[in-house]
Amino acid sequence: MTAITSLSASSSTALSAPAVRDSFWIRIAAELAESIARGIYPPGQRLPSEHALAEQFGVNRHTIRRSLASLCSQGLLRATQGSGTYVEDFAVDLVLARRTRHHQNMAQAGLRGALRVLDARNVRATAAQARALRVPARSPLLCLHVLGEAEGQPLHVSERCFPLPRFAGLDDVVRETGSITAGFEARGVADYTRLESRITAQMPEAAVAAHLRQTATRPVLAVESINVDTAGVPIEFALAWFAGDRVTLTVAHDA
Template identity: 40%
Template sequence: MDWEPGLSIWKQIEKQLLADISDGVFAPGDKMPTEMELVRRFGVNRHTVRRAMAALVDSNVVRVEQGRGAFVQEQILDYPLGSKTRFSQIVSGRHRLPDKRLVSSEVLKATATVAQFLDVKPGTRVIELFSVSEADGVPLAVATSYLPAARFDGIVEIFVETKSLTEAFKRFGIDDYSRKTTRISATLPSSRVANLLKQARNRPVISTESVDVDSAGVPIEYGVTAFSSDRVQLIVE
């Protein structure tokens, strides 16, 4: 690499790495070269490389995960939480391609917690849907949804077909529904959730507990969702 006179070498390395990211050499979520790989590429010492990488981290272009290395920061999605929260509409409105994939489903007896949020008796049969929501093929959230089984018999197949609970609800005569409550917290993901989000377990997720109700105020879904904190920013409306 030909160095530009009058400009610090570390700054020139930073500019070159920024150009690589801008040109798509390193895409959002990609792992950056190791420190030694950059030392060999640019023919400089470790201190110079570290300073260039630190500048990229400070400008939020690159993030460092302990024990895993440095990664190009993903595009952060602003995700409004309101009475009409709809994943597909939010993602499409940001000019990105939404997708939702069912990982597993099961019919269970409602625990005391699930029963309380769905306003049913403990032990009532509920459908559990475990799914991954993506934008442009990048996982943003992992959700566990609980639905009253008596009301939504056959919804699993419809959800697989439509990839949308909103569209699935319409097949059961629910053309509109709203968010009753949302609780927000930060936590570390389980191994399963971390793998589905394609992130390290030591990276926190934003966890939400929510209840959706139909037009008569009857609960139709209790959901627990883990959002990638590197890719999603929740906005409370």
């Protein structure tokens, strides 16, 4: 197995102040997370013992324990009492198709999941939002911040914008049902399709990283999408950030 770069003795000597020493666990957690991302520790593999990791990084076991606990809270590791700490093998294959539905993706993966509204507010459309939704600049929009979860794990966080007054009150339905589709149906949209999805890799803002329970130094998959009703009228413009280590995005070229 490829060795993880350890903290050098000179660094340990130079960074001896308590405040800096307390940051060692953050640096170690980041190095372990990077090693997981690179496949040095693949899904399902057991990590070296706390004692071995403490010797490798030149720190005490309490520091290692703190690093591992942080990675467990982010969903990268799982601790099994009496057995050890393992790389989490939780992953979901989400399909981006003409009819992309969160609850259907979860059902196909055999998981329980829903959307949770974090915030809802009325805003004026930016130039990008107005262009995507084909409405005049500064038109009123309903914007939801939504967290998509599966089995208690955050998969994505998104900002979803809908034209007003057509979708006034949609947030109440989504809060109650955990479904954007149910919200559309309540507003008279029986069916809708994905017009386009644009996927990029980027570093997350701090708020996005916090919602996904990962460090801001780990890239996310950003998806910009537009949904339209059966008449081809845009009804939703969304920016979603997916946890790259928990999600595989499959683009389905269906009819």
